[in-house]
Amino acid sequence: MPELPEVESVRRKLSRWTTGARLVSAVASDRRIVRGSLSAFAKLEGRTFRSFERRGKWLRIGFGENQYLYSHLGMTGDWELEGEERFERARFEIVKKKKKNVLRYTDPRRWGVLALAGEDFPPWAALGPDPLHDGIDIDRLEKKLSVRAKKSVKEVIMEQKVLAGIGNIQAIESLWKAHIHPKRKAASIEHEEVVALVKAIEWSIARTLADLELGDAGKDNPFKIYGNAGRPCPRCKTILQRFELGGRTTTACATCQPLAKVKPSRTKPSAKRAKTSAPQRRRSRR
DNA sequence: ACCAATGTTGACAG
DNA sequence: ACTGTCAACATTGG
Ligand SMILES: [Zn+2]
Numbered sequence: 001m002p003e004l005p006e007v008e009s010v011r012r013k014l015s016r017w018t019t020g021a022r023l024v025s026a027v028a029s030d031r032r033i034v035r036g037s038l039s040a041f042a043k044l045e046g047r048t049f050r051s052f053e054r055r056g057k058w059l060r061i062g063f064g065e066n067q068y069l070y071s072h073l074g075m076t077g078d079w080e081l082e083g084e085e086r087f088e089r090a091r092f093e094i095v096k097k098k099k100k101n102v103l104r105y106t107d108p109r110r111w112g113v114l115a116l117a118g119e120d121f122p123p124w125a126a127l128g129p130d131p132l133h134d135g136i137d138i139d140r141l142e143k144k145l146s147v148r149a150k151k152s153v154k155e156v157i158m159e160q161k162v163l164a165g166i167g168n169i170q171a172i173e174s175l176w177k178a179h180i181h182p183k184r185k186a187a188s189i190e191h192e193e194v195v196a197l198v199k200a201i202e203w204s205i206a207r208t209l210a211d212l213e214l215g216d217a218g219k220d221n222p223f224k225i226y227g228n229a230g231r232p233c234p235r236c237k238t239i240l241q242r243f244e245l246g247g248r249t250t251t252a253c254a255t256c257q258p259l260a261k262v263k264p265s266r267t268k269p270s271a272k273r274a275k276t277s278a279p280q281r282r283r284s285r286r
Numbered sequence: 287a288c289c290a291a292t293g294t295t296g297a298c299a300g
Numbered sequence: 301a302c303t304g305t306c307a308a309c310a311t312t313g314g
Contacts, residue, residue: 001292002292002293003292003293006292032309032310057292057293072293072294073292073293074292074293074294074309075291075292075293075294075310075311076291076292076310076311076312087311087312108310108311108312109291109293109309109310109311109312110309110310110311111293111294111309111310111311112293113294150302150303150304151303151304158293160293160294167292167293168291168292168293169292170292226292246304246305247305247306247307248293249290249291
């Protein structure tokens, strides 16, 4: 469930469900997920859900008096009202307008995090600007990219202090939209490309979020190229490639997202041929 | 039965 | 000190 759009969607439903609700009981006993003391959760009992914020992939629920419940969904975390007990990792009984409900944090893989803290929480403080909440500062991004001569543009935009909330899917989709190959060195991205990338990130986040807001009506794979390696590029019909980059499976179109510059410059010697990627390897347990 | 999965972090080698 | 590469985490669903 976890990139910026998914987390934003969770934030919205939490706000819908629990604004003004009173927390009757809070039980979180999974040591892998809960950071800090388990008993601290009892301190929240009796308090009221007041605010719902998101920064990147982090959520925080405010209970007043500088008490926040921070939540990171890891790879498979989600919040549900009622629903199945199967993947429940934390349970919150709430009362809103006399109605009692169970709010669950579910997380099969248990890579998520729950933490109680005040407004100063290091993982939250460490996040860069959130594209949806703060917008993207083109000059700042250009600077961040220009300094990274060795890393690929995809890896850099996925760093949470560069842009909070961009994950594998959003990176793949936006780079495709901006016609930028994910393996390009971050520092090689030119000004106009940064401008295009910023637009593309906004485009991808907006359409993913819109799709999520449709609820179950949404299709299985609403993405343009993520998860579609081996199928034709929606723009040019070239078969989409799949490769690993920075330990993450990546999809790209070799035609729309050239690795080597294709600028038709008859005066200059021909551009170097793009390196052909090694025959598909497989591995990764992410 | 096998493989891949929307994330993050820490170890290690160069 | 920096950089890149792996592995690990834990579990499910196709
Ligand atoms: Zn294409």
